Amino acid sequence: MVDFKQPKYYVNREISWLAFNDRVLEEARDTANPLFERANFLAITQKNMDEWFMVRVASLQQQVMLGHDKVDAAGLTPKQQLDDVSAIAGQQIRDQYQVLTRSLLPALKREGLTLLKPEQLSKTQHNFLKHFFEQEILPVLTPMAVDSTRPFPFLANDTLNIGVRLKKSGEKSEKYLAFLQVPETFTRVIALPEEQQAILLEDAVQMFLAALFPGYTIKESMVFHILRDMELDVADDEDTPNILQEVQSKLQERERGRIIRVILSSTASKAFTAKLVKLLHVDEQRVYAVNGPIDLTFLNVWLKNNVNAQLKFLPFKGFNNPDLAPSRIFESIRAKDYLLHHPYDSFQSVLSFIQTAAQDDQVLAIKMTLYRVSGKSPIIKALGLAAQRGKQVTVLVEIKARFDEENNVHWARELEKQGVHVVYGLRGLKTHAKVTLIVRREEGDIRRYIHLGTGNYNDVTANFYTDLGLLTSDAELGADVASIFNILTGYSDPGYFHQLHMSPDGIREFIYEQIDREIANAKAGKPAGIKMKFNSLSDERMVKHLYAASHAGVPIHLIVRGITILKVGISDVSETISVHSIVGRFLEHSRIYSFENDGNPKVYLSSADLMTRNLDRRVELLFPLKDDKLRDKVLEIFETMWQDNVKTRVLQADGQYEKKDRRGVARLNAQETFIEAAVRQTDQELKQQKLTEMTQRFEPLNNPFTNENEEEKS
CATH class of the missing domain: 3.30.1840.10 (Polyphosphate kinase middle domain)
Structure with missing residues (x-):
């Protein structure tokens, strides 16, 4: 052994x-x-x-x-x-x-x-x-x-x-x-x-x-x-x-x-x-x-x-999905889930989600966690406006966010002045989760709209941090998020969640279970594999689980921007583990946890890295992508990053990082690839808008139901 x-x-x-x-x-x-x-x-x-x-x-x-x-x-x-x-x-x-x-x-x-x-x-x-x-x-x-x-x-x-x-x-x-x-x-x-x-x-x-x-x-x-x-x-x-x-x-x-x-x-x-x-x-x-x-x-x-x-780098603007425009954002989210990949998808969609809620007469309540925000945060302004318009607004401001303590104390005071209910989290724990809950009355019913993300509600850093977010009205996730806020603001112990996993403890145990399942599948000869992307890996117990999975033959692909305390290439310990680190134009900040699950991959996003503080001493959330299209999109994002051969460094057995050998291989810069895709989406949308405008302008000439008298006059 x-x-x-x-x-x-x-x-x-x-x-x-x-x-x-x-x-x-x-x-x-x-x-x-x-x-x-x-x-x-x-x-x-x-x-x-x-x-x-x-x-x-x-x-x-x-x-x-x-x-x-x-x-x-x-x-x-x-x-x-x-x-x-x-x-x-x-x-x-x-x-x-x-x-x-x-x-x-x-x-x-x-x-x-x-x-x-x-x-x-x-x-x-x-x-x-x-x-x-x-x-x-x-x-x-x-x-x-x-x-x-x-x-x-x-x-x-x-x-x-x-x-x-x-x-x-x-x-x-x-x-x-x-x-x-x-x-x-x-x-x-x-x-x-x-x-x-x-x-x-x-x-x-x-x-x-x-x-x-x-x-x-x-x-x-x-x-x-x-x-x-x-x-x-x-x-x-x-x-x-x-x-x-x-x-x-x-x-x-x-x-x-x-x-x-x-x-x-x-x-x-x-x-x-x-x-x-x-x-x-x-x-x-x-x-x-x-x-x-x-x-x-x-x-x-x-x-x-x-x-x-x-x-300088050529400037670009992230794609602003017209489905998430203020006039129809709730209608769109009610119809389906939306995945946001910042900065390639504009952070304006998140701002619109909160700003629209602040002014929508059908919105009854807004609940939100804030870990880091910008110095002139439009989100703070929107939350204050919502409170002034009579909505129930509750915000957890993490005043112990390192080097943002003073800024967050200031915003906590400002929000309180504007009538927002401000809380500071659970005793002994930092709240690092990124979540917004909007409660809206629709045709006599109450519907919950949710944003869950891997990154902060900071409109400035969203331009150069890569993060993933989910906009959804899923009922089970909505019930889970409501329970989370009851825990954060009151006294509540729901006992279980439908879809979410919460630190402390919950995320650690859930990831252990997924790793153990991959180990069992590998031993049974079934498809097995682990793909993860995060900022840091410094939890010794988590590394031991990954070593056990590698020992069992599970292929493990890790994209880790910063700290990695494990070693690769150790016989019978980490032979199947590969670690890539991407350092480029944007700071890689998104967290992805994916498990092969016998050919039916499960994909989760999270605010948490695999560090002891995130798993044991912080309030963090890990959430699933239930929509198959969104799940496949995240796997595609991961694979594009894994194939990057320009900004990727690969961890070697001696602990050094080396760039990939690109001889005879086409150049692939993942961040540039995502930028190009965002620019194409924006161009296509602009063309579609112009086409729609032209169609509307000439619609009377092409209307088959034009009044017969009008036809005779013509």
Whole structure:
């Protein structure tokens, strides 16, 4: 009997995450991508890594400080993990700057976009910058000395700062230190008088630092960026009388978390660096010196307003199904189910579903879960309007959604002001499910309309996250969703659901059952197979079940964007498991769970990844596609992605990811294929609309039932 728990069969989840971020970095290297998009991919790797440090590395550091020594699935203690990932992250940071300095900046310069250093400025540019500094920047700057009466200042999370070492006139000592934050009230990139030339704000500040320290000589200055531990430790138990106030309180505390990473300029002296490390109380292994601009997200600021469309992906609009137009959306959903594949299908259909309900006099109630929404959410506006029109509107706002806590607290308050019933979920659990229920009176009966999705109700990210959604009026699903909201808002334990499966516990057990059925079918010689697509696989128990299925000979195809702690190609353990990862123009976010089921495939969509937190500590939903056409459509989507040979990386037995060998094979970029299909659908619909308009215009001339007198007159 194979012991599937052996550490040699697993990869550490943090190391796997770093491998994912390296795949994003590959897109920044890929010259087949438009230049501005390559720069954007590089900025994304910075943002990804920042969040990873603030949460995952911070968590490991906390475990080390508390003396925890429990090993992970791969057999590593928190201390071993921290040491390993700090080193790997350091190499990835060096790789980021190699891409920036050797590839992107020279390529941008060839396009006429130049980022200048102070010594490269013309006299005109220098004078312009001096005037701008004196009139705009200088009044905002606050130098903070460090001495016996003025302690080291508080430096906020995710800020750029400048450290200054000074010598007082007439003294030999260079002991004086001061710090100042690079102001966030200005754009990070300053446009210079000469066309398409710019300079970084921190470089401009350093040029004229002397104006802040009259009577002192500046011996050295350096720019550095800090990150703090941003884990939100919210007490969510019976002793917490008001979870909203608790979150608001913890948000303030979080801003003063322990410093978890420092990136500074490689030009800084060793002595000054050592002094800074001591003042910040940060571990030396998480201090990284770089040769280039610190905080690579400046690229987005610099290139955002450049109008050279040839250097970006070609824009496209998702298909807006006319069946889901406001005038007939409920009629259409009553007739059949609709599958939405965003962004190839426009998110406007989801917005129309909610906006139409808000204004429809026959709609009695709207219930919804919100995990992440945009800063100017039209959904929030529609829900407020619905409440003002007298409808029963209930919204679960997850105020513990990581890095969206403040935004969600704001929207919760706004919704309450507009008369919406707002709840914050179940004690001890985050609500990550994506579901909307609309209750409508129709000809004396009550009908439920439902939207279930794999992604957030965010009209902005819906343009570049791929997700799947279902619009349906199925009675059993409607009853299940109604039960879900009764659980979330009141006290209810329905005992069972007709079609839905709910975490915690329910999704895990259901997937186990499906895997076990595939194992039994494989052993009986029946058709068996598992196809899944999700963002991350880090639950050890789920991996053990997949290993057991592979051991039984079940073919397993996994499309996993990010973390994968399993290994492939292990004899008698994972020989039948293949793992693909697609990193491209859009962030792959949809979750698909498909089982061969003896030749009659079952297909499910879900808000949940196969991570312990999703399966055990969150409210998640998994739902079936009951319509055969929609089921086959999702299987077709999966197969197209599986055949992708442009943006797919295939996990190898040694843990590395390699692109497919395309020799002698036609090029297939799945995301481009879906875009082309959406464009064709839109074109066909426009042609149909024009044809309908022409038919309506000339209809009287072709009407066989024209009045006989009219015929005689003609």
